[in-house]
Amino acid sequence: MITVHHLNDSRSQRILWLLEELGVDYAVEKYQRDPVTWRAPAGLRALHPLGKLPVIIDGDLTLAESGAIIEYILERYGQGRLVPPAGTPERLRYLYWLHYAEGSAMTPLLIKLIFDRIETGPAPFLLRPVVRGLARSANRAFAQPEIERHLDFLEAELGRSTWFAGEALTGADILLSFPAQIAAAHAGLDARRPRLTGFLQRVAARPAWQRALERGGPYQF
Template sequence: MLKLHHVPGARSCRVIWLLEELGGIDYVLETHRLGDPQLRAPEYRRLNPAGKVPTLEDGDVAFFESGAIVQYLLERHGRGRLEPAIDSPARGPFLQWMHWSEASLMPPLGQINAHKFVLREADRIPRALELARRQFAKVLAQLGDALAGRDYLVEDRFTAADLMAGYGIVLARLVGELPPGPPALHAWFERLAARPAFERAFRGGFGIA
């Protein structure tokens, strides 16, 4: 039985979203809240030294990084669903958007959150917030350009790359940082949000202790 360490609204939602899309996989959630001392405890730090979520436990194996967990679950349980075949020309772009979602889309959003909400007020730097917003606008434009004239990021069908990037848009919207355009990005996001598995992944709200 898989066990997923989860905080409502956190990147662990990517994993729940995938599990629910795939269906038929037994898993349990261990639900925490951000700022929970449980996440700082040595038992949890042995699984995830940063004390973050998600962490996946699969039998004796435990590991973290939402993108790695998504890739692992596709390999173990996907049976070819929600990703292009290894020899498909869409494979490279698929991996690109999978990794871009965490490596390029999330960092400026993390900086925005830090300087808007998370850091103590004395540590928040208006200039850092402004620079992060500028950087976020650039990566959002990349996503908007990629979606112009298409319904999904690769292969004209929903894949795990949409799910990885879609989480960033959920967060941007939550913190009031999603601009009104471009239309292709918003239309794509509405397609994602209409999926039943999306609703199941985010129904727990956002877990700030």
């Protein structure tokens, strides 16, 4: 049986969702972020050198990286589900989004989250205005405009089909759910982008997503 090492409020929620969509049996090993630093427990480095989640264990296999985990699970347990047929345009779109989610979309969002924390976090009294001003400027000059460009792109792409790779939900939508949820919680994604908002609503309405939330515990996005 697959064991999913899962961190609260994190990307690993997607792996639970995927397994629920497929109806594959799994166990969850839960970890909590440090409430101040937001980091995972340091002991996780015993599981994987980077100490980040998700990580899955399946028999002798230990595998990290959400995209790789999703591809592995779909290949091993998917029986063709949640992947468009090979040789179709949908399959190429699926491939693109599978890599885009972590490879492109997450970068400016992470930069914004880090600068947001600097802007609102503790800083030595005398340096505080400078530190906070720099963080605010970096967000305004770089992170937010980049995010807006990605959100405009995603909004336009959802004009082509119901889900990102076509009319059916795929593993790529599962990967893209996290950047979209982060953007809605922290980076101004709202009803002004109705297709992306609809995407998030469709995700939230899926019974498998709701079961995954019950298994995973608190998820604040």
